[in-house]
Amino acid sequence: MNDIFSRIEHSRTADEVVQQVESLILEGVLRVGDRLPAERELAVQLDVSRPILRDALKSLEARGLLATRHGGGTIVADVIGEVFARPVLDLISSHAKAAADYMEYRRDIEGIAAEHAASRATADDRALLGAIMVRMEDAHQRGDFEEEAAIDVEFHSAIGECAHNIILLHTLRSCYRLLSDGVFRNRMLVFTMPAARQQLYDQHQAIYQAVIAGDPLEAKQAAMAHMDFVTRAMVDAERTGDWERVSRLRLRQRSEGTSVKRPAADRSGTGDQE
Known part of the structure; x- marks a missing residue:
């Protein structure tokens, strides 16, 4: 400072x-x-x-x-928070179409940011990205998915900074605010899936390497492919989470059902006649 x-x-x-x-x-x-x-x-x-x-x-x-x-x-001051007011955040979180549009928008803007970053990153920018990747690898190796998810946002934010475009920078930061505010809750589920976590890490490495190499086209393609994967993974994580929820309910219901003795009339189907 x-x-x-x-x-x-x-x-x-x-x-x-x-x-x-x-x-x-x-x-x-x-x-x-x-x-x-x-x-x-x-x-x-x-x-x-x-x-x-x-x-x-x-x-x-x-x-x-x-x-x-x-x-x-x-x-x-919190100048970014004004971009998406709370009522809008609530609408985005509760409407699938809005969430899908958000991911589509991020796919395009992340691609542009990575493309510019590969063309414009300075030596200090590359050093910053390198330090972030070291921390990401450490969190990945330790299996600390919460820290890895936080560094994920930091990495993309740094890519936006490396693009050296003021409007792009603040637009991206407003997008990331939706992530930090927990608008997309199924995002965290993705980081609990080992196979998905490995792919996310590999994709971040691909973006980083393309930016460091100064390859705008490769950086753009890597960033957009990453966002395509994130979109699919979030849907899969939500479905898997819902399957697990239903399975738990079924198991609980059947376990409770077997512990309740049914009346004799119900077992025989006729009942006692007097």
């Missing part, structure tokens, strides 16, 4: 501070929840007076870009 702010060279005004922070948020350097340095430290880094800095921070907070937490300093 200390290295991302730069000294303001010319007119040291609140507007100059605002523009620098805006750019950092827009470019995805500052993320939702990131905490800014303490006022004194940030003023030194920007080389502005503390009154000027306070005016800038107040302006950014008034516009909803920053938020102040009691005892927690100043953080980047």
